[in-house]
Amino acid sequence: MKRLDAQARRLQRRLSRRRKGSKRREKAKRHLAKVRRKIANKRQNWHHHVSRKLAGKAGTVAVEGLNVKGMTRSAKGTAEEPGTMVAQKAGTNRVILDTGWTALKGMLEYKAANVIVVPAMNTSRKCHECGAVEAANRRTRDDFGCLACGHAAHADLNAAKNIRDRALERLAAMNETSGAGVSARREAFALATSYDP
Numbered sequence: 001m002k003r004l005d006a007q008a009r010r011l012q013r014r015l016s017r018r019r020k021g022s023k024r025r026e027k028a029k030r031h032l033a034k035v036r037r038k039i040a041n042k043r044q045n046w047h048h049h050v051s052r053k054l055a056g057k058a059g060t061v062a063v064e065g066l067n068v069k070g071m072t073r074s075a076k077g078t079a080e081e082p083g084t085m086v087a088q089k090a091g092t093n094r095v096i097l098d099t100g101w102t103a104l105k106g107m108l109e110y111k112a113a114n115v116i117v118v119p120a121m122n123t124s125r126k127c128h129e130c131g132a133v134e135a136a137n138r139r140t141r142d143d144f145g146c147l148a149c150g151h152a153a154h155a156d157l158n159a160a161k162n163i164r165d166r167a168l169e170r171l172a173a174m175n176e177t178s179g180a181g182v183s184a185r186r187e188a189f190a191l192a193t194s195y196d197p
């Protein structure tokens, strides 16, 4: 993906250098379109792979309601989730993450029995062990260390557990109001603890 992304940028520059209406420009245009199609296909394959894997592991999958518009607009992000976004921009999977979230979520929705979207607020700042919310808890992109209780974990894993809990709370509340029974609450929430792409 990184290689293709660099190639597309190189071809974009080449295209802009070539004279409008020229044969060489047309050729560069076709080449660029081909690379962009390749990128789109690769991304789609990856989404199918990940959503199939997740849906195979759990009937209910909890996802964060990320602000995708905000994510693509600026690398500095929102006041809510500054670290996450910058990290994604910097990562090698930048292209996939930036443009693919909505598509991936859509695939999950038809592959998994149940997709629950929960608010993203503080999921990466909150300590899953003691509940303390502190921006400095997230030391680096990958590293979570609670200033209150000392709990240390991979930042994504800590956040995933918060997302799972939030979804479970939501499910419980839904079951209480609808009286639909408790079975949904016992769904396997394997995502947070076993997800390994």
Ligand SMILES: [Zn+2]
Pocket: 127, 128, 129, 130, 131, 132, 146, 147, 148, 149, 150, 151
């Ligand atoms: Zn803690």
